[in-house]
Amino acid sequence: MTPIDLLIDNGTVITMDPQRRVLENASVAVTGDRIVAVGPADELRARYQPRQTINAHRKAVLPGLIDSHAHAGHALLRTMGTGGAPGAWMAAAQQIYTSASDEHFWHAEAALTALEKVKAGVTTGVSLFGGGDSIMRVDDPKYARAHCDAIERAGTRAVLAVGPSRPPMPRRYTDWASEPPRETEIDADTMIAVCEAIVRENHGRADGRVSIAVSLPVFAPMHEEGHHALRAQFERQATDGAALARRHGLGLTQDGHRNGTIELARELGLLGARSYMSHSIDLTEADMRAALETGTSIVHNPSAIMSIRGRCPVPELIDLGVNVVIGSDGAAPDRGYDMFRHMFQCMHYHRRHFRDADVLPHGKVLEMVTIDAAKALGLADEIGSLEVGKKADIVLVDLFKPHLMPLNMPVLRVTSFANAADVDTTIVNGRVLMTGRQVLGIDEAEVMEEAQVACDRMLERSGLRHLTDAPARLWGAAHY
Template sequence: MIDLLLVNGVVITMDSERRILEDGAVAIHNGRIVEVGETELLRGKYEAERTIDCKHHCVLPGLIDAHGHGGHSMFKTIAMDSPSFWMPVMTHTYKHFVTDEFWYYEGKINALERLKAGITTGACVLGSMPRSDDPVFALNHAKAYAEVGVREIVCTGPCNPPWPHSFSRWVDGKRITRDVTYEEVLQGAEAVIEALNHAHDDRIRAFITPFVIVTSVNPSAPTPADQLYGLTDHDRYQAKRIREIARKYDTRIHSDAFGGMVHLAIQDKENALLGPDVHLQHCRGLSFDEARILAETGTNVSSAPGFGQVNARTPITELIELGATVAITTDGTAPAASFDMFQAMRKTQLIHQAALKDYYYLPAGKLLEMVTIDAARCVGWDDELGSLEAGKKADVITVDMRQPHLTPAFMYVHRLVHQAVASDVDNVIVDGKIVMENRNVLTVDEGLAIDEANAEAQRTVERAGLQKYMQPTKYFWGHARAYLDEKRFDPGDLV
């Protein structure tokens, strides 16, 4: 007898043949897929402890969000009216005004949003820049994810110079600040990897995550070619140390990159943070020769849709044509992004069609690959995730198609990519366990998690003095363009 049998669904396998079974079934036992086939065949072959009728549902592998952030779920929309200063405001908040418990409460709401969007695996960079001066933050975040039942890739490592860096902890309501050295931050990251990589029955993994692959240029946008002066000593030292940690713990490297960084990184061929064990997010503004380097080195790339793509596009189509693996991510959830990967697929398609002035780029099938099997390859988990195949982990979602906006019932991949939204996900299975059924979360008290997150978010806003970044401007209503017309950000606040 097997544990679970899903029957009568439109099974979109994402296997090597990209089979779509219009009356399909999935047999699951001991957390893994036993077989995928026609309903009539599998019904006659297996007796199951539980059978779920997936009539009028699409059944597909759990979505994989290869890049997002831990912490951001508490700060949605804060400071989005001051985009020039959003990063320093949020980074300072993460470094000095969040409690240890913050990461647990945020982790739970973060995991719940992903779960209810059909994301069964999500990468989380802790903070706007990674924070690893103490392992407790990652441990608390992973604990929350484990309780919800969603897979997490915890991404932590050093932020950018200068060093030492000032960080604060809150003990008995009091802020305790100390200067932390670069080596101490690396030790904290190592402690996280040692404790969490393959933890919780391998539902949690931990990657070493420097903020960017080259620290001496603009960390958030492409650097012009005439400002690429070569690698600094710290660039080379960081690459060497990150490589050492990745080898020591047999884990992967995840980081951000922008135009110019790849050109610089390859100058240190021995330790360059490039290659099949590396996954780079953003990659906006890459030159064609940099795209070629990524493809030739087998470096994995992911990209989130957003306004930044208008000014400096990630060359997704060129990378794909060159043979690179590229995933779509949400980069959620602040200041304005959500964990809705259906929207992320559509936005990605629109941006690239508009940029290239060509309607035919990024067909629906490719977009779905980029949030399932391609995303699994990006994070090095495609041996077990990303498709519905015998022997793989049973991470499965069902989408309720019997709704006006998803009717008529044909061209199912087109329907999912072009019309579905996160709230259409009905059931979620992770490791063969039903985690959400008929949109009811079965693992944790969702209402309590929301209440706890709201309370902690309010306390953090007050502690960090973020209220001024939450007020609408006088141009909020009735105007075609927003102006701030006041000075909300003061560098003196960053103390």
């Protein structure tokens, strides 16, 4: 018998391989960080001698779920500003990310996010390093280093997307390392230089689990009147950001596309097989053709506020041949990293639009958070399916629960009825991060306590604690 490190034994294996095989009474064998066999349980038991065995009886065994668009920092801003003045949350995010966050904030938030993802079966996630109205923490590489330190310790796989903040330039940032805090005007050249330093310092860390992508603000002069006067700054960002991505072989992403801006991004040289563009609501035919002809992927965020304001034409894009994936847009102000929730939301969102319950089959939405997402990130040769030679990023979903019974049609049950709390085991790079809902290697309570400390400090520094008060019209009204 061949020695191996891990045998996931006797489960329902949803492989997501090219044949989309669903194997009953099957096992997955792992050595090091790679899958070495997938097949009938009795055959693998006879062939391999595992150092560790995980009983997968009555559990679905899946590739780790992939969240293709979220934001670092947001997990400490949940619910802030709800029911308040229009734009209050966006303005708060801008203020916090530039002026009220320190290294401890970014480390604590990353640790909290990684913990939530482990417990939700999300083994890979893309996080833009900031947000709000495309405001990134790129005045000093130390903040991204703190984020990546937390990810390395947690054991997850992550893509940190960094790039310049939205024009106008320069932007004012506050560094809390000194007393009194030091305020500095940061120009576009400095931001790109900081991003270069972040790439050199962190890309490929943790045995390749940590990688960097380039994020650029969306140029939208047809929707934002002020962008006309800032065209030169946007064009320079596009040139410098695309060059940074090419130099290091990085993916490129943008947050907040809508009708006409995908086509404009093509003119700016930002589309291609390593590009994945989020939200993408109310796209024009020219936008859709631009994505198809360049091999650009579209990230749909069905639970995001932007998907209330407009609709990403997901079925139409898929029918056209565009690769479409799902992102949480997590974790604020009103969402999280439960990709089961976002799959369900995606199906019902578009079925309601077309008044057709046959839109978006369950297998398709599962592809959108596994193998299709891996393709969007340029990682389809490594993750996204359970195949020999691929990385051992694997999750087990406990099917033996009242809301998941009876034991049939596992793909439909996982996508329609499961939730994050049903994830029993999470494995990344062959390392078991959680089993039996018990997280290994990190102290859950410690992570959450540190997150609370970081949040309280941020609220004190920003003077925004009032945004955590209950909205005035929380009860008894149809509208805030």
